[in-house]
Amino acid sequence: MSAHPLDPATPEEIQRATDLVKAAYAGVPLHFKAAGLEEPPKAQMVEYLDAEHNNRPLPYMPRCVFLIWYIKRTPRLFEAIVDVTGNQIVHHVELPRDFHGPVDRTEMNEAAQVVMADPRVKEEIKRLKIDDTTVVLDPWDYGVDGTETQERHTQVFMYMRNPDNNDPDSNHYCFPLDFMVIVDLCAMKVKKIIRLPLGADASTTAGQNVPHRRTNPYEAEYDHRLQKNPPRTTMKPYQVVQPEGASFTVTGHLIEWEKWRFRVGFNWREGLTLHDLSFDGTSAFYRLSLSEMFVPYGDPRNPIYRKGAFDLGNVGAGVTANNLQLGCDCLGMIKYIDGCVVAADGTPAPRPNAICIHEVDNGIQWKHTNHRTGKATVVRKRQLVLQTIITVANYEYIFMWYFDQSGEITFETRATGILSTQPIGEKVKVPWGARVADGVMAPYHQHLFNLRIDPAVGGHLNSFASTDSVAIDWDEELNPLGTGYITQQTILDRAGHVEDDISKGRVFKILNENIENPVSLTPIGYKLVPLRSQLLLAKPGTWHDRRSEFCEHSIWVTKHKDRQLFPAGDYTNQSLGGTGIKSWLAQGRDVVRNQDIVIWHTFGFTHNPRTEDFPIMPAEIGQVHLKPYNFALYNPTNDVPPSNQAFNQSTEYKPAADAQTSSCCIRGNL
């Protein structure tokens, strides 16, 4: 049973790879940071897929695993590619000392223990007159301030459990302490303790009584247990029943559903990836993935100015993938796919149920009533959803790929979880943060995502076009009433970024200029519908800015290059910048018209918290769409059977027996 070259690395492959690396180091203790499939170079992969699609003999393709590790408790960082088919290390290099590997739970837990054992920390806890068994630590990846850039750090924010119950699952973000700790990860020692400002300026105090919020942990049942705010009982069950099973098939990592065919991948960094996507027999995309995200905070003061997390590069969407549970994270009939990453000791670390696949009904796809005959036809909008959820300390991100019967793909991000909080003095207001509870301030911050779109619209040679809708000038002959408008299309010649302009109704298209749609007489294409967002707020030249190169523009286009996958660079943790998409472009602007191109779309949320976002945050939802644009000859859902009651089995609302059924106003007649 041979794996497909795009299947994720298996536990056995990861074990084999770390065994081979360990053997090469003969007894030197290693700390593994990351391991996952090294995808084959595109040229080889295209050849393979071409053979696969055409049922020709498949070329040989070794399975390779990419790894990152440290020599334990040192700053010496290495990466390698191991051919686990041929059992050999094919790439192996030590990284420069300014490069740092991602964080991991093992190291974070060690750091937390070191913090709690430190006498200066004990002194701080004593100062606050709290029981140290209630203290909870939130170790974070360390930002950059330009000093000691070659040392490895973590920054640990300090909280306490709800003092009323000391419940390990109480929401400690309701109880932020007024100090934090920086740990040197090589020495594995506390390096510095920093007091947090409680007022509206940068000054700090040695106050003992930081006001704490005493109410509303995030989960209703806690309150219920405390005899406060019992969960509501008004919500009746809502179940999705699929009596004949699901409409999709999953064969290994190959998904087929309603004219769609694609492969699902998984790795430690991007989590869910999508490959070799075709719709109705025509190639559409080579690879789709969330490539990076950056979360800079807006409180300008020490130590918050170092809060700026690359949650993919610094931690990993695969590493933090939730174990999705039947009946909790989705409704209906669910298929789960497991992932695997690596533990610090080099053993495989399974991520069970990391991806779930299910169908949803998203209302009406199309409808028309012929008013002459009264005949109405409705087709419903069935979608296939692939979902993965990550937990990065306080925050959760839900990433969803929707496949629509119409050929549309939607990438949806839901930002949820818990705000990262700081203490704040009574009645104090700050212009860079919001009070979300008594004594609790949530600093403003941004979530900036980058979606990497490697298109293959009808093949690998594609172009990127911006199309505006513009009014025609008044003209006695051509535009006598001044009502006309036309489209003007610009095709990008050289790699770079593309400007947006809503006032021109700008539409972004990926075109295959080599294939004409015989109906429209224009190139086949896919439209990118961006999520229009504010970009990075940090000043040009700041560390935030230098490190998050992709956050400077909303849409970038580059020529495809193998291993150019991460637009803030391969090593983002404590990074100094200079290795991301802007730096690639500074090296030269390739021709991108009718080439193998990649589109990078940066979007996000400027999140200035509301009280409604606490103690846990209702998901903030953003969507990016890819829609066929003269890709098909006609509406791809033309053959979906019309919606009918025999199929759908809906029921008519009957008011409860005790409810008033008259049309008068109850209260009005009292």
Added chain:
Amino acid sequence: MSAHPLDPATPEEIQRATDLVKAAYAGVPLHFKAAGLEEPPKAQMVEYLDAEHNNRPLPYMPRCVFLIWYIKRTPRLFEAIVDVTGNQIVHHVELPRDFHGPVDRTEMNEAAQVVMADPRVKEEIKRLKIDDTTVVLDPWDYGVDGTETQERHTQVFMYMRNPDNNDPDSNHYCFPLDFMVIVDLCAMKVKKIIRLPLGADASTTAGQNVPHRRTNPYEAEYDHRLQKNPPRTTMKPYQVVQPEGASFTVTGHLIEWEKWRFRVGFNWREGLTLHDLSFDGTSAFYRLSLSEMFVPYGDPRNPIYRKGAFDLGNVGAGVTANNLQLGCDCLGMIKYIDGCVVAADGTPAPRPNAICIHEVDNGIQWKHTNHRTGKATVVRKRQLVLQTIITVANYEYIFMWYFDQSGEITFETRATGILSTQPIGEKVKVPWGARVADGVMAPYHQHLFNLRIDPAVGGHLNSFASTDSVAIDWDEELNPLGTGYITQQTILDRAGHVEDDISKGRVFKILNENIENPVSLTPIGYKLVPLRSQLLLAKPGTWHDRRSEFCEHSIWVTKHKDRQLFPAGDYTNQSLGGTGIKSWLAQGRDVVRNQDIVIWHTFGFTHNPRTEDFPIMPAEIGQVHLKPYNFALYNPTNDVPPSNQAFNQSTEYKPAADAQTSSCCIRGNL
């Protein structure tokens, strides 16, 4: 059983109103155009609602019906308000001759018969060598070209049925004829026949063989009947089961669901309206409605330059409301609400099942996993949906109001139905339209909607704020790493429009400056998340521009005035402009800070058709959100019970017995 003052006009009330009007005209034949509830003046209504909410005795409130009619076959247009409680006409006026009433099906059908009986039309049909029994007419509301503005017109576009089957339900938009007809509605005679251009300029020909598309009617079962393209059989049933019933209650027109309480209204023009909305016991909005829409076409040539439809003011979202069917238009447990409009003869014209109400599950509302204990908590996102669907000739619009447990309201528009098409010569391309089938061109056009938001956030005195997120200047003390940002809020003082700026992360808020949220220490509010859109493309000074005043800006704020409901004016059909929101503002700019204000949001789609939009169009979806912003003390979904399998009853995917279940690639191993 007395109606609530905001309940829609009943059939009996409409009958009584037209009886009273007819009696006043003693035998003069009248043609009724519209009738519906005349809502009470706001000052009275506020007093009534205040009494209702506080269980005090209710003030007397007469029920009134607003009517529009013509003296039959004349341009004499009248409006009246009839008190159907007191049986008296309280307002009665003849409109100026440049004002025109909405179109109606009766009159359109008469016009169609007149067209088909006209010898010149017969001659045109003969020229095309087609069977006149296959000809289908699409009468439209008439645009304006500045001539004969006091005459009443309709413009009739000409099509034919699929000649292969002459099926009355074939998609005639696949077969556009090359001429159209203008009818004088008072004389009820053909006034003019206009040939459509088939080339890329304004010239027309007397061609006999306009190429027709012979394939792909919009509904799969037609093809099936013709033994072509049978409907797909891949889609398995997907049913929503609510074993304990719905979570909402409907009492007359009062809806209560998950902390929401509001009333649903209905009238001939806006269709569905919402009133007196409160969330968790606090007032949020007085009235919400889609107030108008405009659909101008971009083909600059005669006669297309007259295509510019106000689908609400010229036709009516209530008049065209679909009769929604169980198991077709929604899943789950559905409550239907009927509407009623008026027939040309003054009798009530019921609109059964004009509104449907049901719940949906929209994925995850919030989730958090405590990585220390492994405990995950998920709360699902249940929503209540009110849906109404209108058919305006070729197009359908689906309007949905989503109420979320988090306090959010989403207004969603789905544009579907069939493109309005024109014939086009073989291989001809035009810059103002798209070829969507052989011989079929769909001109570019825009759909511009206006949402009227009459807020009552914590009461009726509200303000409108624009809040930007802006970087702080570098500062050794305050912003040493250049990472900080703050918010800057501007509150609108005078009525007018408000500019958008995505680059500043601009957020629009409705605030009640008289009520401070004790947690955030800022005013309670609701955020408007606009749908950022291109605005009107027609040149300034065009009839399209003068008539569609609301299309000049995206967000307008006015002081509330009774009967200012329609931002393109009360009478939009063949209108000359000068009666919409821009004209109101030209009369003076009221103070709007801490006043009873109304927000008008214009948004829409520039629709340059794709081949995928034909022969029927997958819904183009747009959403506008209203989100609580420091309105509640904490997350309103905090008490929603966590999601669990006992409640949700999901199932795990099992591959079909005949499917391959290994993880290898099927095709790869052939």
